[in-house]
Amino acid sequence: MKQTISVIVENRAGVLSKITSLFSKRAFNIESLAVGVTDDPTLSRITIIVDSGNSVVEQVEKQLNKLVDVVKVRVLNEHSIIGRELLLIKVNATVTTRPDIMTICEICGAKIADITANTLTIELSAESDKVASFEEMMRPFGIMETARTGMIALQKGAAKI
Amino acid sequence: MECLLEQNVDTIFGYPGGTIINLYDELYRYKDKIHHILTSHEQGASHAADGYARATGKVGVCFATSGPGATNITTGIATAYLDSSPVVFITCNVGESLLGKDAFQEVDITGIAMPITKATFLVRDPEEIPDAMRQAFAIAQSGRPGPVLVDFLKNVTNPDVMIDYEFIPADNNRDCSAIRKLATDSAMSAPEIDTEDVEKLLDMIAEAKRPFLICGGGVVRDRADKEFREFAEKIDAPVAITLMGGGGFPGDHPLTSGMIGMHGSEASNIACDECDLLIAVGSRFSDRVALNPKTFAKQAKIVQIDIDRAEIDKNVLTDHHIIGSAGKVLSMLNAKLPQYKHTEWKEHILPLREPSKAPDLGRFTPQQILETIRNTAPKDAVVSTDVGQHQMWAIKYLHFRYPGQLLTSGGFGTMGFGMGAAIGAAVGCPDKCVLNITGDGCLRMNCNELATVQHYDLPIVTIVFNNGALGMVRQWQDLIYDKRYSETTMDRGPDFVKLAEAYGLKGYRVENVEEMQATLKEALAEGKACVIDCLLDINEMVSPMVAAGHDITDFLLREGGSVG
Numbered sequence: 001m002k003q004t005i006s007v008i009v010e011n012r013a014g015v016l017s018k019i020t021s022l023f024s025k026r027a028f029n030i031e032s033l034a035v036g037v038t039d040d041p042t043l044s045r046i047t048i049i050v051d052s053g054n055s056v057v058e059q060v061e062k063q064l065n066k067l068v069d070v071v072k073v074r075v076l077n078e079h080s081i082i083g084r085e086l087l088l089i090k091v092n093a094t095v096t097t098r099p100d101i102m103t104i105c106e107i108c109g110a111k112i113a114d115i116t117a118n119t120l121t122i123e124l125s126a127e128s129d130k131v132a133s134f135e136e137m138m139r140p141f142g143i144m145e146t147a148r149t150g151m152i153a154l155q156k157g158a159a160k161i
Numbered sequence: 162m163e164c165l166l167e168q169n170v171d172t173i174f175g176y177p178g179g180t181i182i183n184l185y186d187e188l189y190r191y192k193d194k195i196h197h198i199l200t201s202h203e204q205g206a207s208h209a210a211d212g213y214a215r216a217t218g219k220v221g222v223c224f225a226t227s228g229p230g231a232t233n234i235t236t237g238i239a240t241a242y243l244d245s246s247p248v249v250f251i252t253c254n255v256g257e258s259l260l261g262k263d264a265f266q267e268v269d270i271t272g273i274a275m276p277i278t279k280a281t282f283l284v285r286d287p288e289e290i291p292d293a294m295r296q297a298f299a300i301a302q303s304g305r306p307g308p309v310l311v312d313f314l315k316n317v318t319n320p321d322v323m324i325d326y327e328f329i330p331a332d333n334n335r336d337c338s339a340i341r342k343l344a345t346d347s348a349m350s351a352p353e354i355d356t357e358d359v360e361k362l363l364d365m366i367a368e369a370k371r372p373f374l375i376c377g378g379g380v381v382r383d384r385a386d387k388e389f390r391e392f393a394e395k396i397d398a399p400v401a402i403t404l405m406g407g408g409g410f411p412g413d414h415p416l417t418s419g420m421i422g423m424h425g426s427e428a429s430n431i432a433c434d435e436c437d438l439l440i441a442v443g444s445r446f447s448d449r450v451a452l453n454p455k456t457f458a459k460q461a462k463i464v465q466i467d468i469d470r471a472e473i474d475k476n477v478l479t480d481h482h483i484i485g486s487a488g489k490v491l492s493m494l495n496a497k498l499p500q501y502k503h504t505e506w507k508e509h510i511l512p513l514r515e516p517s518k519a520p521d522l523g524r525f526t527p528q529q530i531l532e533t534i535r536n537t538a539p540k541d542a543v544v545s546t547d548v549g550q551h552q553m554w555a556i557k558y559l560h561f562r563y564p565g566q567l568l569t570s571g572g573f574g575t576m577g578f579g580m581g582a583a584i585g586a587a588v589g590c591p592d593k594c595v596l597n598i599t600g601d602g603c604l605r606m607n608c609n610e611l612a613t614v615q616h617y618d619l620p621i622v623t624i625v626f627n628n629g630a631l632g633m634v635r636q637w638q639d640l641i642y643d644k645r646y647s648e649t650t651m652d653r654g655p656d657f658v659k660l661a662e663a664y665g666l667k668g669y670r671v672e673n674v675e676e677m678q679a680t681l682k683e684a685l686a687e688g689k690a691c692v693i694d695c696l697l698d699i700n701e702m703v704s705p706m707v708a709a710g711h712d713i714t715d716f717l718l719r720e721g722g723s724v725g
Contacts, residue, residue, distance in 0.1 A: 014271065014283075021276055055474070062471035068280045068300060068343070 002031065003057050004081060004153050006161055007046040007064060008072040011037055015069045019046060022063050028052055032085075032150030043071060047152045074161040076153055083153040086123065087131045088113065092142035093120040101141055108134045119144065164294035166194060168331045170222050172213060172588055174198045174206040178226020179266060181253040183318035185224075198588055198617060200581070201609035203230050207237020208581025208607070209588070210248050214241070216543055216565045216586035218384060220301050221248040227255060228266030231312075232273065236575055238308050239277040243572025244405060245382055247306035249297050250274075256316040257285060271312050279307040285314050287322045291329075292339035298331065299340055304352075305469040306382060352468065354485035359493050361481060362464055365438055366498065371506045372398040373436035373458075375421060375450075378405025378571065379443015379467060381564040385488035386410065389442060392491045395498045399510045401429035403444050404556060407567035412560030418510060422450040422713070424553045424703050427720045428513035430713045433458050435510075442466045443487045446476040447572065448709065454478075456712045466490050515720045517558070519674075527551065527626055529674040530695050531558035534596065534624070537681045542594040543568065543586045547579035547603030549633040551626035553703040555598045577606030580623070584610060587619035594685065595620070601627040601651055611664040614690045621690050622681075625657055628697040636702050640717055650699075661692035669693045 009015045016035060023030050032049040050057060057075055064073045093101055093115075101120055105112065108130065114121035124134055128151055135146065155161070165173075173195055177185045188197055200206040203225045210221030221241075225234045231252045241248045255264040271281040280300050282293040290313070297309040316322075329337050366372060374396065380389045386409050393400045393416055400410050401421035410417060419426030421433055433439065439461040444450065446465075451457040454477045462480040465473055466487060473482045483490050519528040531554055544559060545568040546552040552569055561567045568586060570578040583597035604625055614621050626632075631649040638646050661668030669680045671693055684691045704718040711717075718724060 014275075014281075017272070018275055025276060059471070059475060062473075066279075066469070066471055068296075 001053065002049055002051050002078070004076040004078065004083065004151070005048045005050065005057065005061065005064075006074050006076055006153060007048065007070060008038065008161065009044050009046060010069040010071065011042050011044040012069060015044070016046065018067060018069060019048075019064065022060055022067075023048075023050070026056070026060070028056060028060070034150035034152045036152070045152075047150065049151055072161050076155060080156050081153045082156055083127055083151045084125050085128050085131045085151050086125050086149045087135065088121065088123050088147045089135065089138055090119055090121045090144040090146070091138050092118060092144065094118060097141055101138070104134075104137050108137070110134060163326065163328055164291055165222065166191075167295070167329060167334070168220065168298045170195065170220070172196050172198070173222045173224055174200060174209040174213070174585065175224025176200060176203045176206055176226070176230060177224075178230045180227040180255055180315045181224060181230070181318075183315065183320060184251070184253060184313075186320065196588075197224075198584065198613065200584070200613045202607070203233035204236055204577070205581045205584070205607055205610040205613065207234040207248075207250065208240065208575070208578050209585040210250075211237060211241045211246050211578075212545060212568050212582025212585025213589040214246050214248050214585070215244075215568050215582065217589040218565060219589070220298055221246070221585065223248060223250050225250070225252050226266065227253055227270070228268050230266075231268055231270035235273060235277065237581070238274055238310065240570050240573040240575045240578055241308040242277045242279075244570065245306050245378060246308065247301040248308045249301050250278075250308060250310045251313070252310065253313045253315055253318060254283075255314070257314050258316075260314065271310060274310045277308070278310050280309050282309075282311045283314075284311060284317050287317050287324045290317065290324065291326055295329070295331075295334055295337060295339045296343055299343055305379075352470070352484045354483065354490055354493060356493070358481070358483045359490070359497075362440070362483060362494065363497055365462060365464065365481065366396060366440075366501070369438035370503070371436045372396050372438040372440065372503065373432045373461070374398050374400045375439065375441040375444050376400055376402045376406040376409040377442055377444025378403065378409075379487045380406055380409035382443065383468075383487040384564050385443075385486070385491055386564050388488050388491035388495060390414070391495050392498070395495065395500055397501045397503045397507065399428065399432050399507060401425065401432065403447075403450055404569060404571040406444065407556050407569070408561040408564045409443075411562050413562075416507070416511075419514060420556055423452060423707050423709065424557070424705065425450075425707070425713070426514060426557070427705055427716070428510050430705070430707065430716075431513060432510045434460070434712075434714045436461045438462050438464070440464045440466065442491065443468070445472045448476070451477045451713075452707055453710055453712050513720075524698055525673050525677075525696065527554040527697060527701055528558055530624065530626065530677055531555060533674065533677045533681055535559055537678065538596060538685060539594045541566065542596050543583075543590060544596045544598060545569070545579045545582040545586060546597075547599040548574045548576045549600050549603060549631065550628075550636065550701065550703050551598055551600045551603075551632075553633075554626070576603045579603060580607045580610045580614075583621045583623070584613055584617075584619060587614075587621050588617070595622070597621050597623040599623060599625055600632060601625055601629065601657070602631045604657065605651075605655075608660060611661065611666060611690075611692070615665045619690055620688050622684050623690075623692045625692065625694045626697055627657065627694050628699050628701055630699050632701065633703070635699075636706070639700075639702070640706070641708065657692055657694040667691040671695045
């Protein structure tokens, strides 16, 4: 089962490797990881997605809580989060295929970030499954390169961790 | 140095070097306030600081230089981490301008030590020194204790560097900003004990017909032996100790059922299997205790009392738990606990204990050595051990009475720990007799520290269980690997008597129980360090034994050594 763990940590060198080592020590694979500074510049938020059982996540949560650099940890319920990934994708686009690609972009809410005579670079911010299906839609045109961030997430409503 | 005095540090174990030279230069000025013990090897210093912490209950301090000095203490750090021993390790690294350039004796020790410490600090700015030191000591002692590493860049320790500094004694530093910041942090905040959890356990105890207690290392670490004893006597239940729990409950108490686990007594292991309520205090159900976590205490409701929330349900799923320090939780329980009687259950379990008198088997046995020690050495003698058969025999046949009396590497199982730990104990408790129980394999690992023992005139009696083999591994090979003794026979030097003499200590060789009695008496009367080399049969085994992963009553060897 995929689970989202949101961790607020001190924004300091070495903290990320401490956190990831908690996973590697137990041979758990991290599916995705996103790190960024928060509104408070001394703190960072790390969003981790793991595909593990409840007991595994519970153990990691407790171990995270013991780290001096960790301020807060919360395992987020998948039904009560807003989660987004960012995709940058470069596809082949000739004069003939360009309109089709742009129609798909419009339907999916993607934006054109760059254009050349033969390519389009597109950005899309959406939930993971939508990002995946957009990538599938682009495949027939010929994908040259993609870059995809890990998911970042916040709780729905007024709640905060 | 002032920061160390803040923390009431008067003893340091260490080894100097190029990058830490500024600290040692300063130490020269503080010679009358801080006693430095120079060991033969950094690993010895790390174990000594650990042994000092375990024996005295204070924080141990260890100095080492960068590079190889730092990597040499890593075994000591891991040993302290696995057994939750509060030690502050201080290393110095190369200067800022050389950092990350593979300079001479440079190593990323904060990176290396990360998974084996509670916290690491890399101090790059002199202004950070006081806060880093205060936090390091606070973290090492708080909650579940453990090692902390502070790595100073060499330029930070430069004598020309001046900082704004105010001396704040450790017992008065609650309000200083560094500690206040930690107090809001989950790593530091002492858990509030939930009174509902306590009430629930009281109800469970009232319902139990066959209660059974496990005294773990948490009882020892929290010095909660009195509370635990009252708790056990009120419930009137058999008590097993774990290896780390040795000293948490008196070994000669009528309720004691011996150690539990792989080499646990039949009484303890059977009690664990048949009890209907198991209360483990300060124990993490390691794989050497709960060999098979699925069938562990299968008839029982399992209750865990621990200060570390992360230990709850980690290895064994529990039915109930209380988070808090052993001493505080047990005091709360004791205040409300009536006196119970479980005579029938006790009469079923406790007679399973092996009689503690060594039988005459026509040869010199480990039990005879330990019986001699038990009858001859002072009752409060501190005992350090190394790892292997002699360690199991020592915990089985010696009776430990108070926390800090037994110093042993339980979690990490570090061969060579005993000599260092004995040095730490002898320095920390100069009024006590210190015995180092070791094997021939283990003594070979850190015998260089005999030089330290001799130089500081530490009256440590080292007793070598010399069976000419790595006995514990050999025992596995004997029972599980069809007697293929691969690389476990130690048919080689040195002659430990001559080795002792080479270090300027007295050496004795002992081949029977009468010699043992006479020699130990003489050695103790002399009050000097010595090595007693006890020659044993190569085929001696530790019994009982349950193989790893098996049910706790699935004995490979039974009490007394018969095949199970």
